[in-house]
Amino acid sequence: MNDRIKSLIEDLKEILDVSEINETDKLEDFDNWDSLAILSIIISFDDNFDQTLTRDQVTSCTSINDLLNLVNEG
């Protein structure tokens, strides 16, 4: 798997405060899923992919997989 995707997944574990994460996990099931988590995800995308996400893009995701699909590999 791509190093930067791995780094993003590590960041997501930190942000959501869990030791394991699955692509099918639903975001609303995480205790830490709040507006600060959303902001942290935006920062993480910026760090790992130089990509600027909008809040709407993040909140339109329902699962971890949706978030991973937001990555612009280009």
Place this chain on the structure above:
Amino acid sequence: MRDRIFITGSTSTIGRELSKHLSINYDLILHSTSSEKAQVLVDSLNPECNAIIFISNFQDLESFEENLIQFLLKEKKPVQHFIHISGFFELRPLRLLKQKDITKVFSINTFSAIIAIQKLVSKKYNVGFKSSVLISSHISCFGAFGTSLYAASKSALDSVAKNLAVELAPIRINTINPGGIRSNSTEEIYQNSDLIDRIEKLYPLGLGAPTYLNGIVSFLISDESSWITGQSYTVDGGRTINLNS
């Protein structure tokens, strides 16, 4: 003979305005990480001003210290004032903080200033040093999301000013703690215009312009403030005293 001021971060948005303003009455040593930007700045200063350029990257503190020493030994002309404008800001929630972030923020924001003052007050390298103004931040005594590292580095400057004010008297050291000023480094936060509006409403006097620190800096390095040392001046349009937020 005009007094000379060593200014770090001179080519930042705030730095440029301050340099232009101070060039009316002072000679300047302009620090930047970019010689192109520094040259453009020199060309825009008051023609009476004698200005020299000093290029250094504060992330390599050892090189900076060495370069500064060599510079001062070669120059042999007194530097009476030091203004520290260099600063690095990045939103960094604790969960995303890495050691390299800590090193970078503290090196640029805090350690570089300590090293610079140390050299400028040493008779081996400089004579006649009178005062220093360090640009801190109005966040230094408050809390906000993703700001622990930045705020700590600025709070450290406030503390350095108090302590060196005691230790180095009659040399005076003060900080200025500005609020939100639209500049290159804050554009990433302010680029969303809804966000700008929301933030602006929290400031009784609105967000700041880059020239808004000129007056207070001039005052603090002049003899008009000769009984003021170890102080931190909040210049933030009233943001931090606003409980309606």
